[in-house]
Amino acid sequence: MGLALVGVTLVTLxxxxxxxxxxxxxxxxxxxxxxxDRERRHRLSKSLSSLKWGLAVSLVVVVITGSLALFGGRTxxxxxxxHTHGLGFSSDGKRILIPAHDGLKAYEQGRWxxxxxxxxxxxxxxPVDEGFYSSGHPAPDSNLNNPxxxxxxxxxxxxxxxxxxxxxxxxxxxxxxxxxxxIYAYNPQPNSQMNKPGLFYSKNEGKTxxxxxxxxxxxxxxxxxxxxxxxxxxxxxxxxxxxxxxxFGNRFEKVMSVGQNTSLFFxxxxxxxxxxxxxxxxxxxxxxxxxxxxxxxxxxxxxxxVAYFAQNAIDDDQMAFTTFKNDVYYSIDKGVSWTKxxxxxxxxxxxxxEGK
Numbered sequence: 001m002g003l004a005l006v007g008v009t010l011v012t013l014x015x016x017x018x019x020x021x022x023x024x025x026x027x028x029x030x031x032x033x034x035x036x037d038r039e040r041r042h043r044l045s046k047s048l049s050s051l052k053w054g055l056a057v058s059l060v061v062v063v064i065t066g067s068l069a070l071f072g073g074r075t076x077x078x079x080x081x082x083h084t085h086g087l088g089f090s091s092d093g094k095r096i097l098i099p100a101h102d103g104l105k106a107y108e109q110g111r112w113x114x115x116x117x118x119x120x121x122x123x124x125x126x127p128v129d130e131g132f133y134s135s136g137h138p139a140p141d142s143n144l145n146n147p148x149x150x151x152x153x154x155x156x157x158x159x160x161x162x163x164x165x166x167x168x169x170x171x172x173x174x175x176x177x178x179x180x181x182x183i184y185a186y187n188p189q190p191n192s193q194m195n196k197p198g199l200f201y202s203k204n205e206g207k208t209x210x211x212x213x214x215x216x217x218x219x220x221x222x223x224x225x226x227x228x229x230x231x232x233x234x235x236x237x238x239x240x241x242x243x244x245x246x247x248f249g250n251r252f253e254k255v256m257s258v259g260q261n262t263s264l265f266f267x268x269x270x271x272x273x274x275x276x277x278x279x280x281x282x283x284x285x286x287x288x289x290x291x292x293x294x295x296x297x298x299x300x301x302x303x304x305x306v307a308y309f310a311q312n313a314i315d316d317d318q319m320a321f322t323t324f325k326n327d328v329y330y331s332i333d334k335g336v337s338w339t340k341x342x343x344x345x346x347x348x349x350x351x352x353x354e355g356k
Contacts, residue, residue: 079112079347086125093314099125104157110350117157124174135171164206178228212249225264237261263306268313275306
């Protein structure tokens with residue numbers, strides 16, 4: 001985008017010079033009488049004709065270059081969400097970020113685009129206040145080790161910092177505290193830092209890990225969510241309910257048993273959002289102080305459910321969720337109304353949408 005802006009500036013400068021020269025040439029033509037110096041008049045006419053063509057070409061270049069500067073890399077023509085693996089808002093609250101099978105996708109002010117950076121296959125995608133953490137696999141043309149282990153990005157995927165277990169483990173079930181940055185990961189098999197499968201957490205970005213006892217849970221977790229600031233509070237979902245721990249995952253209490261849990265998310269104030277399925281998809285908000293739940297209205301989902309949910313930490317009016325069929329919905333009024341921005345993976349852009 002920087003080079004395109006430089007191009008616009010240079011072409012605009014050339015256009016300005018053309019305008020000055022043209023004005024002078026026109027003034028000269030006006031001062032040449034018909035009966036005087038016909039040859040000079042003819043030469044000036046040819047010069048003016050050339051300048052007019054130059055002006056036309058310059059205008060075209062300015063329009064094209066300016067369009068590239070404004071919209072280059074941000075059109076929705078070829079955006080397709082294949083196998084979405086997470087959801088979140090950018091640290092500045094301006095964009096929805098969705099990791100797909102072929103890299104990170106973003107939605108901002110009614111438009112989909114692909115951010116800069118390699119098209120990595122992110123898993124366990126966890127946005128935080130200063131970027132995101134993730135696991136997964138590198139892009140086919142990347143020189144990074146496969147799998148990632150755990151990585152961190154401060155620039156929405158342009159660059160990645162390897163934190164732990166590089167080339168060893170791919171964590172599908174992982175969550176990170178939005179402010180605390182404590183990492184919880186369900187380990188699928190032993191590795192150099194985790195001697196067995198199970199739930200582990202790290203308070204120092206993966207340098208050391210502690211195994212949680214997960215007492216009270218007999219099923220393997222399908223979803224994990226971490227309180228934004230209280231590192232000891234973690235929730236896990238299973239095919240039969242939702243469990244909550246306040247002691248780093250050592251002891252869990254079942255707090256909801258309505259059907260199958262499909263999605264968990266802690267917002268910035270510590271409220272727990274629970275997506276699930278029982279005779280249809282549902283989304284509820286839970287107050288951890290008393291475990292009371294509030295049903296949220298979502299669009300009717302046919303044989304589908306909420307796969308990932310997120311609320312904007314900068315503007316809590318904004319919410320978004322994806323489904324297992326790769327539909328994406330976006331709300332700017334705390335879920336009172338929803339706009340469908342992707343249909344079975346195919347992006348939908350709203351060019352006139354102002355957003356918030």
